[in-house]
Amino acid sequence: MPLDLTAAQAELDSAGAVLATLEEQVRDGDTTVTPQQLADQRELIAYARLRVEAAERTETRIREDEWATLGAAAKESAEQLITGAGMDGIADATRAAVDAVAHLAALAHERNARIAEIGSTLSQLDNDLQAGPWGSKRYGVWGDRTRLVVPGVGDAPRLDVGMLTTAAVIAGLGATTEGREAQQQHARHFHGLRDQVVRNLLERYPELAKVLSVTEEEWAAADTRGRYELDQQGRRPVAEEVSA
Structure with a gap:
C-alpha cells in the first residue's frame, strides 16, 4: 500500500x-550518545526523505489520473453538446422570441394606428366645430392622434413600442442574478452598435442565421435604409439548401 504523504512527512x-x-545531548556532554547513533539517525532521515518523495510522486500520479478522468469526461460531454442537439433548442426558442416580439409590436402598431385614426377624426371635428381644442367633449369624447379619452370610461394613450418590447425583455430575463446580468448586457448591447452586435452573434453562432435572417419577401419589402441595416447586421436572406 503506498505511503500517505502526511504519514511520510510525519516520519x-x-x-x-x-x-x-x-x-543536543552531545553538546551537553552526554557521553552515552555514540557516533553510530548519529550516523544511523542521519541515514534514517535520508531514508525518510526518500519516502516523502515517493509519497509525493504517488499523489502526483493519483492527481494526474484524476485530472485525466475529469478531462476525458469533459471532452465527452463537450462532444455530445456539439454533435448532439447542438443549438437546435436555442434556435427554436430564438425563433419563438422573434415571432413573439414581432407579434407584440404588430399589435401595438395596430392599436396606435387606430388611436391615430380616431384622434384625427376628433381633431377634424374640433376644427369643424370651431370651438377650440377638445370641442368634441360635448359628445363625451376627446383626444388627438396620441391619446383618446372617454370621461367615465377611461383613456387610451399611444403605446411606446420600444418601451413595451424592452419591458417584455426585462420581465422575460427575470430578477435573478443571471437575469440582472443579462439585463445589463442587453442595455449595453442595445445602446451600443446594435448592427454589429447582431452580426457578431451570427458570426459566432452561424446556426442562428436561418432564424434571424429575413426572407426574400421581407428583403424585397424593405426600403433602402432597411436593406442597409439588414446588410450591416448580416441578416440578408439565407439561400435555401438544395437536396441532392
Missing part, C-alpha cells in the same frame, strides 16, 4: 527531531 519530522535531540 521525516520525527526522525529529524530525534537527531536534533541526540545532537
Whole structure:
C-alpha cells in the first residue's frame, strides 16, 4: 500500500527531531550518545526523505489520473453538446422570441394606428366645430392622434413600442442574478452598435442565421435604409439548401 504523504512527512519530522535531540545531548556532554547513533539517525532521515518523495510522486500520479478522468469526461460531454442537439433548442426558442416580439409590436402598431385614426377624426371635428381644442367633449369624447379619452370610461394613450418590447425583455430575463446580468448586457448591447452586435452573434453562432435572417419577401419589402441595416447586421436572406 503506498505511503500517505502526511504519514511520510510525519516520519521525516520525527526522525529529524530525534537527531536534533541526540545532537543536543552531545553538546551537553552526554557521553552515552555514540557516533553510530548519529550516523544511523542521519541515514534514517535520508531514508525518510526518500519516502516523502515517493509519497509525493504517488499523489502526483493519483492527481494526474484524476485530472485525466475529469478531462476525458469533459471532452465527452463537450462532444455530445456539439454533435448532439447542438443549438437546435436555442434556435427554436430564438425563433419563438422573434415571432413573439414581432407579434407584440404588430399589435401595438395596430392599436396606435387606430388611436391615430380616431384622434384625427376628433381633431377634424374640433376644427369643424370651431370651438377650440377638445370641442368634441360635448359628445363625451376627446383626444388627438396620441391619446383618446372617454370621461367615465377611461383613456387610451399611444403605446411606446420600444418601451413595451424592452419591458417584455426585462420581465422575460427575470430578477435573478443571471437575469440582472443579462439585463445589463442587453442595455449595453442595445445602446451600443446594435448592427454589429447582431452580426457578431451570427458570426459566432452561424446556426442562428436561418432564424434571424429575413426572407426574400421581407428583403424585397424593405426600403433602402432597411436593406442597409439588414446588410450591416448580416441578416440578408439565407439561400435555401438544395437536396441532392
